[in-house]
Amino acid sequence: xxxxxxxxxxxxxxxxxxxxxxxxxxxxxxxxxxxxxxxxxxxxxxxxxxxxxxxxxxxxxxxxxxxxxxxxxxxxxxxxxxxxxxxxxxxxxxxxxxxxxxxxxxxxxxxxxxxxxxxxxxxxxxxxxxxxxxx
Amino acid sequence: xxxxxxxxxxxxxxxxxxxxxxxxxxxxxxxxxxxxxxxxxxxxxxxxxxxxxxxxxxxxxxxxxxxxxxxxxxxxxxxxxxxxxxxxxxxxxxxxxxxxxxxxxxxxxxxxxxxxxxxxxxxxxxxxxxxxxxxxxxxxxxxxx
Numbered sequence: 001x002x003x004x005x006x007x008x009x010x011x012x013x014x015x016x017x018x019x020x021x022x023x024x025x026x027x028x029x030x031x032x033x034x035x036x037x038x039x040x041x042x043x044x045x046x047x048x049x050x051x052x053x054x055x056x057x058x059x060x061x062x063x064x065x066x067x068x069x070x071x072x073x074x075x076x077x078x079x080x081x082x083x084x085x086x087x088x089x090x091x092x093x094x095x096x097x098x099x100x101x102x103x104x105x106x107x108x109x110x111x112x113x114x115x116x117x118x119x120x121x122x123x124x125x126x127x128x129x130x131x132x133x134x135x
Numbered sequence: 136x137x138x139x140x141x142x143x144x145x146x147x148x149x150x151x152x153x154x155x156x157x158x159x160x161x162x163x164x165x166x167x168x169x170x171x172x173x174x175x176x177x178x179x180x181x182x183x184x185x186x187x188x189x190x191x192x193x194x195x196x197x198x199x200x201x202x203x204x205x206x207x208x209x210x211x212x213x214x215x216x217x218x219x220x221x222x223x224x225x226x227x228x229x230x231x232x233x234x235x236x237x238x239x240x241x242x243x244x245x246x247x248x249x250x251x252x253x254x255x256x257x258x259x260x261x262x263x264x265x266x267x268x269x270x271x272x273x274x275x276x277x278x279x280x
Binding site for chain 2: 001003004006008009011013022024025026027028029030031032033034035036037039044045046047048049050051052053054055059060061062063064065066067068069070071072073074075096097098099101102103104105106107108109110111112113114115116117118
């Protein structure tokens, strides 16, 4: 899978054709699997995506998915199970992470607050505890 | 309540009235494990809220405490997984159809072309996002990896 000819809009607002490909790990990729799509060298993300193609070699025949644009809010690490690790977002960093959804220039956006972690062969439940403050 | 305009004002609010929120993302089904042959693609585990029974076709947002102004995270701690985790906003761009190799497989949501928020005090800044694919119905292809 790739971004195709019309590709995406990069961080500078430039329309970019995507040459990078995403190869799924198996002929049958289960629901719930999550992948990052590579952007072209020099780009650090997308403002919008307009084109996603299945490559001929992949021969995709079934399935559905959702394409998201991810905003990183706050990172935290747990070295061992049940050992908490706290990140102070109020004083560590240039900007206090905002939890509310962004505003689209028109229409509406569906946005979810969730956590992401690196997948392993045993994908188990994850969780987090955070404190919020009303600005 | 007046909106905080400085970090000190925010910290004063934290000292007076922090609000706790607990997140428990639960796996629904077992995602395909990553393999060494899946090129450079980064595979992640998305812990969307597991309230309800229809993940991954119907995702549910984390519930946040009601507030009068913008909510921000003061601190974040995890979790029952011995890995790094990142609290994120997953903004839906559109749906993907894997049933064919022909043409554009993305159906873009609604009419938006930019998502904006205040960044470093600059209002209406277009935000740069990392593109991520979530498989909601098992994807099958003709050729194995």
